[in-house]
Amino acid sequence: MSTQRWLPAYVGLGSNLDEPPAQIARAYEALAQVTDTRLVLRSQRYRTKPLGPIAQPDFVNAAAGLLTRLPPRELLAALQATETRLGRVRPAERWGPRRIDLDLLVYGTARIDEPGLSIPHPGLAERAFVLRPLADIAPELRVPGLGLVRDLLAAIDASQIAVLPV
Numbered sequence: 001m002s003t004q005r006w007l008p009a010y011v012g013l014g015s016n017l018d019e020p021p022a023q024i025a026r027a028y029e030a031l032a033q034v035t036d037t038r039l040v041l042r043s044q045r046y047r048t049k050p051l052g053p054i055a056q057p058d059f060v061n062a063a064a065g066l067l068t069r070l071p072p073r074e075l076l077a078a079l080q081a082t083e084t085r086l087g088r089v090r091p092a093e094r095w096g097p098r099r100i101d102l103d104l105l106v107y108g109t110a111r112i113d114e115p116g117l118s119i120p121h122p123g124l125a126e127r128a129f130v131l132r133p134l135a136d137i138a139p140e141l142r143v144p145g146l147g148l149v150r151d152l153l154a155a156i157d158a159s160q161i162a163v164l165p166v
Contacts, residue, residue, distance in 0.1 A: 006038075006067045007108040009075060010138060012121070012130045013062040014048075014101040020060035021045060021164065023086070023100050030082045031064050031102075037075070041065030043136035045164040048129035052095030060164065063105070063133035072107045076117055079104055105130065111144045120144060128158035 011031065015023035024045055032039040043063040050056050068075055079102040086100045105121045112119040124130050125146045131153040134141070139150040146152060 006069055009066045009068050009104065010106040010134060011064045011066060011079065012103040012105050013064060014059050015099060016050060016057045016059040016097050017099045024060055024062050026086055027100050027102060028064065030086060034078045036070050037066050037068040039064055040067055041137040043133035046132055047162045047164055049160055054096050056097040059129065061129045061133055063137055065137045072110060072112060072119060073117055076104050105134065106141065106143055109144050120146060125152050126156060128156055128161050132158050132161045
């Protein structure tokens with residue numbers, strides 16, 4: 001069941017397995033098919049270093065802007081189902097390699113902190129691999145409780161992020 005209003009939502013995309021640029025392209029295609037949701041913005045793709053202690057290939061990261069009538073939990077469930085359809089296997093270790101990762105970053109003006117659902121996404125303000133692509137599509141977006149995307153990006157080191165050619 002969907003709400004009546006269309007609300008903006010932003011999704012972070014990441015991949016470092018099985019031809020990551022192709023995985024990001026497949027994820028965009030899949031996001032365009034989510035029920036009661038429209039894919040309206042796509043960022044450039046960026047090569048980024050992985051987080052955490054696990055040795056693994058670099059990531060390709062991007063961001064998507066959506067309009068959706070799905071409530072936050074239903075949208076998150078749709079994103080997780082999309083990951084599964086695209087071949088994601090949940091890693092045994094946190095911050096491990098992955099074929100595709102779709103993170104719900106921002107949902108309208110919502111601030112939610114419930115088991116299994118945190119909006120804005122935890123760590124968003126400290127992660128250049130999230131903020132750089134998000135700034136491509138929504139630099140003036142006010143992240144609830146954190147500030148404008150452009151200001152958040154300006155406050156961190158994003159020098160290790162490289163834009164990938166189209």
